[in-house]
Amino acid sequence: MTSTVLDIHDLHVSLPQNADRPYAVEGLNISIERDQIVCVVGESGSGKTLTGRAVMRLLPGPYVKAVGGRIDFGGEDLLKVSEARMRQIRGDRIAMIFQEPMTALNPLMTIGEQIDELVRMHTRLPKPERRARARAILDDVGLPDPAGMLGAYPHELSGGQRQRAMIAMALILEPELIVADEPTTALDVTTQAQILKLLKDLQAEHHTGVLYITHDFGVVADIADRVEVMHRGIQVESGPAEQVLNRPQDAYTRSLISAVPSLIPAHRPLRVNAPVVLETHALCKTYRSGGGLFGIGGRTVDAVRDVSIRLRQGETLGIVGESGSGKSTLARLVVRIIDSDSGTINIDNTEITSLRGANLRQMRRRVQMVFQDPFGSLNPRYRVGRLIAEGMIVHGTPSKEAYRRADELLDLVGLQATAANRFPHEFSGGQRQRIGLARALALDPDILVADEPVSALDVSVQAQVLDLLDEIRERLKLSMLFITHDLRVAAQVCDHIAVMSKGAVVEYGETGQIFANPTHPYTQELLDAVPGRSWSPVLLAKSP
């Protein structure tokens, strides 16, 4: 077939001796045609990233290397060609887009210099022509003021603009193939939607083949022509996007897809008459940064502006927003990890912003937090049992009793009691989030503040942790403030939702109401940007 751009045949990528399996990628077959987007989907550790690296021949050696199979590209086997030949191919005929554009761009060179360098290496075009081409491509990727952008440094651009610049670099030499490794994962949803659209438009225009690596089925639904599902290095399913998404054959694919939360809000009884347990009124927090000697001058950012929310007993209130919206700051204000500038926070009708000393410590028992980062939120130096028991000991529980209770809590969150004697690094991300939850529950709180508790987890683990949170909230009659950027998760978990943008709440109401009739333009934009909006995995979840 002449239209085949890339043909990966029986690819094997090895792992070091002491790894948990012999091959990172085992017997992979992928064929990409011109004008086609092939998505490689899998959870962390599935070997999807190494597949992309193998095509570029950027495997991290010496132990991780391609040990078998072929990668045919334009009549050559990329595993066999010389390094010099490979350099000619990279950038010119195969381009790569990385996940984090800030680290993939050289911070000391302007965007223009970086594009120019690429063109100069692969062509003999004179300088004015190179410059004209660079300007044209920046215009194509929708960057404002292309001429000005050429002289800009990466840090002067926003995350979305940087990714656009990366795409411009990938496209300028009109490659036959683009390898994109999670190019939108580090971006906000609205930016992600723009970048996905851009990538798809440009790909269609230039008839490029794209190998798109992602963990997100929503993204797959938006852009893929074909889908390859990988699980622990093995290709478990392969087929046209429509077929894999809606009629998956393999059990693992089914479990992955059914773990994707639906955008249709779950039906939840509203607790209109339940007492209000947490209420904020006109809460404000301003950050100051920079400034000279003794902090005079400098920049100020209104992280939280006039936020008034109300949480009823037994209810889950979602705080939804993109990065920089102030949602995490709000969470930290409520648990008093940071202090507000003005406004009030009432917990059971007690004003807590003015509490000090012993009263503050007593209040802290009632509001506990679950953190986002499963690796950074547990002190690596202490055993799990101590991490959970310490809060109780601080509040006067005898040590023996506290450790006994820690064992009970580990059982409650679905871990074995032996976990108490192990260190945090011995656990997976999902297990660590369970430990974090056990620690929060140790003080018998009434209110749980969960700051993006599942955003660092794989989709199947995410589903388990969400189920656990829901079950525990029901059983212990907790009220929950749930911070998330993911509208799919919010739809399934929250009774009410407050949408935040630039520190302010722009829309606040029942979950069903907000999903059905968003009134604020920002909410509408956010909803439209959810990847895979038109595709709903919910029907599948019903059938086994």
Added chain:
Amino acid sequence: MTPSTSSSFWQRYQRNRSAMFGLAILSVTILMSVLAPLIYPGSPFALVGEPRTAPNAEFWLGTDTLGRDVMAGIFHGARTSLMIGLTATVVSLIIGVIVGGIAGYYGGTTDNVLMRLTEFFQTIPNFLFAIVLVAVMTPSIYSIIIAIAVVTWPAVARLVRGEFMALRNREFVQACIGIGMSDARILALHILPNCLAAISVIGSLMVATAILVESGLSFLGLGDPNVMSWGYLVGAGRTALRTAWWVCTFPGIAILLTVLAINLVGEGLNDASNPRLRDK
């Protein structure tokens, strides 16, 4: 999916040859200081032989201008050097960790005030400042220790401040605040243990600096007159360098080797605590 920590700290340290070399020399120095009163029971200031005797079978390293045994001086000097080096470093670490820790954890105005104070000490040249302090307090072991600690703590404070600032924003520390722990408990039990590696590395290097400063002070005649030290030996023999080279040379070599050994050990500790840096 547990990251394989295939080798222990000690195993990684052992693999570093120069660090093992440093440790060997340091062990000899420590042994010398322990054995000094047994091998040379009398005072090292005692006149035991002819002045300026060249190294021979009786006085392996010769005698100095007054007829004191250089070997005995080096053995007793090892005690002084190590004792002053360790004590001054401990005092300096205590000041530095407290100042730096408080500045880094609380930030804001507290940080500003403490760091301006630190900078005030840092702007005065170390050695000159130490001379002034010893001269003002009259030379003695204690004044030397205080002087060394006073001039070296700002570096510790800077390092600890940076570490504490970074750790303060980590989620596990925020979790501690959320649980209702007191600041003292968080600082001592949760933040400090996580930067002990960095502190122990800088501490080991500071012992070397302290020994050098003490030698310098003694050389200038600002040492404790009742205590034998390497710097004093070098200073005393300096006038007879051409006629009795051994008086200056051997104590000088002792200083060189000990300082080198401590630096090698310090680097070894650093490499062993950051295995990823070494494997590169």
